[in-house]
Amino acid sequence: xxxxxxxxxxxxxxxxxxxxxxxxxxxxxxxxxxxxxxxxxxxxxxxxxxxxxxxxxxxxxxxxxxxxxxxxxxxxxxxxxxxxxxxxxxxxxxxxxxxxxxxxxxxxxxxxxxx
Amino acid sequence: xxxxxxxxxxxxxxxxxxxxxxxxxxxxxxxxxxxxxxxxxxxxxxxxxxxxxxxxxxxxxxxxxxxxxxxxxxxxxxxxxxxxxxxxxxxxxxxxxxxxxxxxxxxxxxxxxxxxxxxxxxxxxxxxxxxxxxxxxxxxxxxxxxxxxxxxxxxxxxxxxxxxxxxxxxxxxxxxxxxxxxxxxxxxxxxxxxxxxxxxxxxxxxxxxxxxxxxxxxxxxxxxxxxxxxxxxxxxxxxxxxxxxxxxxxxxxxxxxxxxxxxxxxxxxxxxxxxxxxxxxxxxxxxxxxxxxxxxxxxxxxxxxxxxxxxxxxxxxxxxxxxxxxxxxxxxxxxxxxxxxxxxxxxxxxxxxxxxxxxxxxxxxxxxxxxxxxxxxxxxxxxxxxxxxxxxxxxxxxxxxxxxxxxxxxxxxxxxxxx
Numbered sequence: 001x002x003x004x005x006x007x008x009x010x011x012x013x014x015x016x017x018x019x020x021x022x023x024x025x026x027x028x029x030x031x032x033x034x035x036x037x038x039x040x041x042x043x044x045x046x047x048x049x050x051x052x053x054x055x056x057x058x059x060x061x062x063x064x065x066x067x068x069x070x071x072x073x074x075x076x077x078x079x080x081x082x083x084x085x086x087x088x089x090x091x092x093x094x095x096x097x098x099x100x101x102x103x104x105x106x107x108x109x110x111x112x113x114x115x
Numbered sequence: 116x117x118x119x120x121x122x123x124x125x126x127x128x129x130x131x132x133x134x135x136x137x138x139x140x141x142x143x144x145x146x147x148x149x150x151x152x153x154x155x156x157x158x159x160x161x162x163x164x165x166x167x168x169x170x171x172x173x174x175x176x177x178x179x180x181x182x183x184x185x186x187x188x189x190x191x192x193x194x195x196x197x198x199x200x201x202x203x204x205x206x207x208x209x210x211x212x213x214x215x216x217x218x219x220x221x222x223x224x225x226x227x228x229x230x231x232x233x234x235x236x237x238x239x240x241x242x243x244x245x246x247x248x249x250x251x252x253x254x255x256x257x258x259x260x261x262x263x264x265x266x267x268x269x270x271x272x273x274x275x276x277x278x279x280x281x282x283x284x285x286x287x288x289x290x291x292x293x294x295x296x297x298x299x300x301x302x303x304x305x306x307x308x309x310x311x312x313x314x315x316x317x318x319x320x321x322x323x324x325x326x327x328x329x330x331x332x333x334x335x336x337x338x339x340x341x342x343x344x345x346x347x348x349x350x351x352x353x354x355x356x357x358x359x360x361x362x363x364x365x366x367x368x369x370x371x372x373x374x375x376x377x378x379x380x381x382x383x384x385x386x387x388x389x390x391x392x393x394x395x396x397x398x399x400x401x402x403x404x405x406x407x408x409x410x411x412x413x414x415x416x417x418x419x420x421x422x423x424x425x426x427x428x429x430x431x432x433x434x435x436x437x438x439x440x441x442x443x444x445x446x447x448x449x450x451x452x453x454x455x456x457x458x459x460x461x462x463x464x465x466x467x468x469x470x471x472x473x474x475x476x477x478x479x480x481x482x483x484x485x486x487x488x489x490x491x492x493x494x495x496x497x498x499x500x501x502x503x504x505x506x507x508x509x510x511x512x513x514x515x516x517x518x519x520x521x522x523x524x525x526x527x528x529x530x531x532x533x534x
Contacts, residue, residue, distance in 0.1 A: 001285040088287035089237055111285055
């Protein structure tokens, strides 16, 4: 089954980390992604720019509204994701708990709706 | 449905009782679809009620039901897959169906995996016990709903949501590996104990359904002990349930009045059941890993020694509560330890321990705290304060029999206070 691991964290806190901390985090993420790749489960993943760079679009009654900012303002924001393919939820959860973001924020595990 | 003779109905009921969980496990193991498995099995039972009066009860009723239910599952699968070319998968399924020999494939008991699915951490903790009762034992929704004091429609919705979640989220049908088994087993045992507690909370035994639920939970406990004989906490939870069940009849007097543990007549306890509990607890103790359920069972054991000595072993009880306290952060445990200390070291020492939790927000509306405090205060001779605490406890109690008991105690304290 395919699962999307959505990594949530406080992007304000993230913006104020030192260079050394940032380097460490990057190294942790790259090791994590490499491990998933070697295990043959990784199908994709990316880091997202902070929500300040977000733009929200809605079309209602034929009129398009474009808003500056994220759809919902939350204390923690989605900062990245991984798409994995594993046997079942237990396997997905065990990958999620190894994600560096799980110790600084939360990782939401959501099954992909197979078409 | 055809008119059925009693022997046929009895035979199907007997199979249902003995092997519902086994059959569901057998069906879910192959598809991961719990709701579909239930539908297929209930179709198979309906087919049995129609067929058996005509053709006779088969030699292997369970195998018969398994085969028919498997075919129903295949039908479900066909219907669902019409829009897609799934011929490979279908061919495979058909092959398996013709090759399947239910009597041999059912030898492996898959109910353990089924219990781990029901108590999976991704399932809401509150629905785990109902889900287990439904899928492992085949209890119907109204029975489960009434035991958990929920409207049948609400319970039905929750069960359906949980079942669909198992399939959609991809919760695997498997027994966890050794490394995670103990942690996951805790959730299974908690769910079994929650089912027992739901049955136990009807002390008057007026609601047959809830009384039966305690028996069903004990049945689940026996099942898990037989499937995991080397897990001490499994034996612990079964022992705990048996100790409690053994005293069921003595919790109420002849007129339905509440009888506290201290006032229960030990000769009226179920001694055979206590014997089973003691054996289980000893066996669990020999396995070397202590846990919450073993400690709670051991406390029960220290209470039932009153059968021989005429007095609970309060020293042991105090020590066991202290061990439990280090394991949980529960004011309930501290309250119980305080009561034990009042017995071993005197009322003032007990009161000092109660004061430790007096500031905890959780005890402000917790009846047992106020009842315990009132009891200890009365022992200490502070009847005016005991009177106040009893009033508080009375105001927090929902069970009329317990309320009456507390009111008797309060009247005593009030009259001694004015002496």
